[in-house]
Amino acid sequence: MPPIVSISKLDKYFGRLHVLKNISLEIPEKQVVCLIGRSGSGKSTLLRCINFLEEPSYGTVEVDGLAVHSGGKDKSYHQQIHAVRLKTGMVFQEFNLFPHMSVLENVIEGPITVKGMNKDQAIALAEKNLEHVGLLFKKDEYPMRLSGGQKQRVAIARALTMEPRVMLFDEPTSALDPELIGEVLTVMKQVADEGMTMVVVTHEMGFAHDVADRVIVMAEGELIEDGEPDAIFNHSTDPRTKALVERRPVDEGRKKK
């Protein structure tokens, strides 16, 4: 089976800082990949390069058969990026729900505005996904009235309602109070169980260990290890990996903000 995400020879600079160094990576369909690494290792940047929220400086990103070479300037390049974004759904650390829209409006916004879906159809789809994350009963609330965990579950429903081929999660639990992390991870596990291809940047080692098919360790802009969770968590010889998986680094991501 051809990979659904394929990154080749990707480099990313922030000014003079070389944050991603010649990354190549293939992700098969339905795989759940966790990207782990210390803050500043480049894992979030790599994730954001997949849907071009960060533009790679060099290299190629291919999603579901659509290859985009970095550095384009013309209209077709932007159309390609747009097409890639339609194939990917993203969940952010800070949720980024639209505060001026109700929960339901947040979820139907994409299908209606971007895909031109008619409203009834969008509502049916949105309600199905809200039900899925257990928040249909909150559909008329505004995000301000939700807990962090609820906000993140709505954000997941919003991304799923675009029916993406790949879901990208950027530290989805790092901004949450510890007691709210579980409900979000449960929903993510559920999405994984349904066969969604997922790329998850996380500090939740428990989730990476239990749910991921594959764990990739990043350090200083490079992929230093790549393997099954058991190999990474129990048999790694790399001191950086060992330092990462030995402590319970639940809090690290939160400190960043």
Add this chain to the structure above:
Amino acid sequence: MGILSKDQSAPKSQAELLYEAQVRKERRFRINVAITWGILLLVLVLLFSGPIKIDKEFIKNNMLFIAGGLWQTILISVLSILLAILLALLAALGRLSSFPPLYAVSTFYVSLIRGTPLYLQIFFFFLALPQLGINLPGLWAGVLALGLNYGAYMSEIFRAGLASVGKGQREAAMALGMTPGQTMKRVILPQALRFAIPPVGNEFIAMTKDSALVSATGFVHELMWRATKVGRAQFHNLEALIMAAIFYWIVTLILTFVQNKIEAHLSKGDR
């Protein structure tokens, strides 16, 4: 000691007592402010009914004439603020543009208008343009001058409003596949405008008073023009200006009231 409530059967908790004391203190403050306002107003009224001689006959005869200017004052203010909002929004968007000519036009406009007096700009549209063969009707020249001027100042308000919307909002919209235009229209602008409504209200109130400057050209018969016309003609400037002042004040009070209501509504819970 202290003030006991009527219902002494249930003893009150300390928190309740403290809260009540706080409420009483705030109420006492408001009452004292209101009383002082009343006294100041009374002093003004007494001054003008005794020591300062004013011609009541003149007031009676010219009240309606001056009041007739209210309509023009309000009309010119409303039209000008609409133009100003449009220009301010365009200037703010231009300021955010990465396209050099747009950025340049926006900053040039704001710099030029802020660098010259409003009074001059008003005369420019009334008196200088006709020399070039451009004759704008009085009202429109006034609206153009005020709108252009306030638009330049208000562009800062909209710029701050746009800046108040976090980067994450734009990213979330883009990740959903929205185009930059859709992102602006559906996600950024609604939030930015909400932020901008209270300060725009302030500008509108300021503008109703600055519209008086338009009277200087003699082409728009709004409040100020009417007051100076009858005041000068009959040498009763004092009475005429007092009447105009009262009208402006009343309009401002009403607008401030509406403004406060809107602000309270916006700051309430679910945004």
